Amino acid sequence: MDILKFLTAGSVDDGKSTLIGRLLYDSESILADQLEALHRSNRKNDDGSIDLAILTDGLKAEREQGITIDVAYKYFQTDKRKFIIADTPGHIQYTRNMVTGASNANLAIILIDARKGVIEQTIRHSFLVALLGLPQVVVCINKMDMVDYSEEVYDKIVSDYKTLAAKVGLKNVNYIPVSALKGDNIVYPSININWYKGDSLLHFLENVDIEVDDSTAHARFPVQWVIRPQTEELHDYRGYAGRVSSGSFKVNDKVTVLPSGFSSTIDKIELLDEEPAEAFAGMSVTIHLKDEIDISRGDVLVNSQYQPEVSQLIEADLCWMDTRALDTSLTYFIQHNSKVTRCRIQETLYKVNINTLEKEYNEDFKLNDIGRIVIKTAEPLAFDLYQNNKANGGAIIIDSRTNVTVGALMLRATVE
Amino acid sequence: MKHQLDYLDELEAEAIYILREVAGQFEKPALLFSGGKDSITLVRLAEKAFRPGKFPFPLVHIDTGHNFIETIEYRDAMVKRLGEKLIIGHVQDSIDEGKVVEQKGKNASRNALQTVTLLDTIAKHQFDACIGGARRDEEKARAKERIFSVRDEFGQWDPKRQRPELWNIFNGKIHKGENVRVFPISNWTELDVWNYIRREKIELPSIYFAHKREVITRNGQLMAASPFLNMDEEDIIESRNVRFRTVGDMTCTAAVESYAFHIDDIIEEISASKISERGARMDDKVSEAAMEDRKKGGYF
Ligand SMILES: Nc1nc2c(ncn2[C@@H]2O[C@H](COP(=O)(O)OP(=O)(O)OP(=O)(O)O)[C@@H](O)[C@H]2O)c(=O)[nH]1
Numbered sequence: 001m002d003i004l005k006f007l008t009a010g011s012v013d014d015g016k017s018t019l020i021g022r023l024l025y026d027s028e029s030i031l032a033d034q035l036e037a038l039h040r041s042n043r044k045n046d047d048g049s050i051d052l053a054i055l056t057d058g059l060k061a062e063r064e065q066g067i068t069i070d071v072a073y074k075y076f077q078t079d080k081r082k083f084i085i086a087d088t089p090g091h092i093q094y095t096r097n098m099v100t101g102a103s104n105a106n107l108a109i110i111l112i113d114a115r116k117g118v119i120e121q122t123i124r125h126s127f128l129v130a131l132l133g134l135p136q137v138v139v140c141i142n143k144m145d146m147v148d149y150s151e152e153v154y155d156k157i158v159s160d161y162k163t164l165a166a167k168v169g170l171k172n173v174n175y176i177p178v179s180a181l182k183g184d185n186i187v188y189p190s191i192n193i194n195w196y197k198g199d200s201l202l203h204f205l206e207n208v209d210i211e212v213d214d215s216t217a218h219a220r221f222p223v224q225w226v227i228r229p230q231t232e233e234l235h236d237y238r239g240y241a242g243r244v245s246s247g248s249f250k251v252n253d254k255v256t257v258l259p260s261g262f263s264s265t266i267d268k269i270e271l272l273d274e275e276p277a278e279a280f281a282g283m284s285v286t287i288h289l290k291d292e293i294d295i296s297r298g299d300v301l302v303n304s305q306y307q308p309e310v311s312q313l314i315e316a317d318l319c320w321m322d323t324r325a326l327d328t329s330l331t332y333f334i335q336h337n338s339k340v341t342r343c344r345i346q347e348t349l350y351k352v353n354i355n356t357l358e359k360e361y362n363e364d365f366k367l368n369d370i371g372r373i374v375i376k377t378a379e380p381l382a383f384d385l386y387q388n389n390k391a392n393g394g395a396i397i398i399d400s401r402t403n404v405t406v407g408a409l410m411l412r413a414t415v416e
Numbered sequence: 417m418k419h420q421l422d423y424l425d426e427l428e429a430e431a432i433y434i435l436r437e438v439a440g441q442f443e444k445p446a447l448l449f450s451g452g453k454d455s456i457t458l459v460r461l462a463e464k465a466f467r468p469g470k471f472p473f474p475l476v477h478i479d480t481g482h483n484f485i486e487t488i489e490y491r492d493a494m495v496k497r498l499g500e501k502l503i504i505g506h507v508q509d510s511i512d513e514g515k516v517v518e519q520k521g522k523n524a525s526r527n528a529l530q531t532v533t534l535l536d537t538i539a540k541h542q543f544d545a546c547i548g549g550a551r552r553d554e555e556k557a558r559a560k561e562r563i564f565s566v567r568d569e570f571g572q573w574d575p576k577r578q579r580p581e582l583w584n585i586f587n588g589k590i591h592k593g594e595n596v597r598v599f600p601i602s603n604w605t606e607l608d609v610w611n612y613i614r615r616e617k618i619e620l621p622s623i624y625f626a627h628k629r630e631v632i633t634r635n636g637q638l639m640a641a642s643p644f645l646n647m648d649e650e651d652i653i654e655s656r657n658v659r660f661r662t663v664g665d666m667t668c669t670a671a672v673e674s675y676a677f678h679i680d681d682i683i684e685e686i687s688a689s690k691i692s693e694r695g696a697r698m699d700d701k702v703s704e705a706a707m708e709d710r711k712k713g714g715y716f
């Protein structure tokens with residue numbers, strides 16, 4: 001069985017948490033004592049029915065205000081698949097939490113309130129989903145019960161969204177008219193929306209193809225830890241512990257260590273008592289090389305035939321996530337896989353105006369701003385372009401004063 | 417070619433990756449070992465992450481003094497087999513030092529007191545990261561927590577100021593005095609843990625399996641009769657076939673009636689169960705935000 005990880009995104013109050021609640025409720029994934037807690041809660045819908053949003057709005061502050069502040073992770077499974085849901089906040093103030101939820105997802109559900117259509121937060125979240133490179137999007141046009149289940153309203157929003165999807169570069173977009181509150185097209189097909197012939201949301205999620213063809217992805221193995229028992233019987237044991245981030249490694253493959261550039265051959269792959277002949281993307285293993293070379297945490301083993309970029313000057317998309325604006329005179333830390341080094345934002349190239357999606361030439365990066373910059377790192381990074389290899393093309397910026405993660409980077413090109 | 421990891425392999429690989437990040441990023445990490453199935457699973461994952469080397473951290477047990485004897489026996493045998501270091505923080509010491517006061521009354525439990533002992537143990541050994549077996553599916557406040565969860569110098573969790581956590585990049589940078597709680601099996605469900613235990617043939621303390629035990633019924637739940645539980649004449653002791661779904665100390669963990677003698681029976685039982693695992697924890701029933709409040713106070 002495989003796992004589909006998806007998030008819900010969209011503007012404030014579009015019904016994201018309610019939709020997750022409905023999905024869990026109608027798929028009978030809520031247990032008796034949790035259900036009982038729901039009935040006990042004093043947050044109810046206007047008609048007295050239980051408010052399904054509190055299934056994910058787990059913080060006191062969230063339940064008091066009726067909004068989502070931080071991502072909630074929920075787990076359920078059907079006969080077809082396991083699901084990990086990230087219910088993210090719609091408030092612009094908490095965009096960084098939406099980005100957190102989106103970064104690990106294979107699919108985004110973007111909600112749109114049928115009464116409001118495509119609005120600024122819809123655009124911002126769609127833009128972020130495109131930037132982060134999520135392969136699949138489902139647009140749920142919600143609250144159809146409040147527009148008399150009108151096909152016209154639905155068609156207009158779909159057509160508006162198609163324009164947006166093309167502009168931000170989203171591929172694989174599907175559309176479903178739903179009512180999260182009433183349960184139309186969430187788990188069960190809707191009788192109110194008889195003009196819609198497509199799948200219910202759950203049916204779609206169960207069947208959507210998420211397998212990634214990694215045949216063209218190059219082998220990368222960031223070293224996290226060196227295992228050296230240094231006991232008498234294991235005196236010469238030296239294993240490199242890490243997780244294959246992309247591609248695959250086999251015994252006898254020629255590998256290069258970056259950034260040093262030394263080469264060797266894979267002698268053995270280990271996972272406790274097993275010795276698999278191959279380690280592919282996602283596997284945590286220990287690799288042994290035929291030669292003794294100096295390798296430590298922060299280095300990456302790559303297939304010698306297909307080497308990544310190695311550079312200290314990199315163009316990247318930046319999503320700024322801190323209340324303190326970006327300071328180009330300041331030294332930050334950059335963390336890329338297991339490597340942490342100092343860095344500076346050498347130049348801000350442009351920012352994207354979320355409403356018009358036009359470039360703005362303004363170097364002030366404030367909370368939630370997104371744009372293109374050039375970053376200079378103290379030590380060289382061995383990276384792939386994010387568009388070709390997400391696992392080796394993403395990085396974060398850490399404020400050295402507060403230690404907080406303040407920026408997300410999608411590395412796009414080496415600056416010559 | 418297409419490669420796809422089976423879900424248990426994927427969860428395992430993620431957890432190993434997280435454990436190795438802890439080893440690589442921190443100077444003095446520790447693995448909090450409670451004797452429950454989740455922390456037993458963590459130990460297995462640590463073996464996969466670091467063998468044939470030693471664990472780059474000691475195991476730390478916060479001992480309320482009210483444990484099931486089976487848990488303590490299991491713990492000691494396990495530590496011996498592993499050859500790893502065990503540090504024990506005793507709640508009794510915190511009581512003797514006057515830092516906490518034993519609760520009174522029928523529902524008295526040392527569960528809440530252990531936070532103080534935990535924070536003292538962290539301070540005494542200057543741990544900068546504590547690995548725990550909490551899972552997001554257990555409880556709604558836990559569902560909100562990051563995998564690397566930064567705590568201030570008072571051990572407090574501030575849910576409104578969590579760091580963004582992108583891809584699989586974990587930012588473990590902290591100031592002196594702060595520490596990070598790390599949850600490698602955040603994304604596992606109760607059933608995933610059981611399926612993993614079965615696959616890996618991990619041995620568990622016997623109390624997880626059905627056995628005959630003296631119990632009393634309190635607030636609709638079966639509690640093990642023990643010297644630690646304040647009982648009076650209203651409490652009727654009966655002998656029932658029970659097992660424990662989650663193991664904390666004897667005063668806050670309820671048993672469930674069960675005839676699951678084998679792990680296959682347990683997996684079947686959980687798959688069919690209509691009650692969540694935490695439904696058997698008295699500590700969560702106090703109020704709607706019981707877990708959130710405890711986390712803000714430094715609890716796991
Ligand atoms: N009529 C109607 N109301 C809905 C529907 N879905 C959600 N709502 C209501 O819309 C309000 C907001 O729903 P939430 O699910 O909390 O919205 P959200 O998108 O999670 O909001 P944030 O997380 O704060 O951004 C609640 O009062 C819901 O009951 C729907 O399909 N129809």
Ligand SMILES: [Mg+2]
Pocket residue numbers: 016017018053067068087088089090
């Ligand atoms: Mg919400």
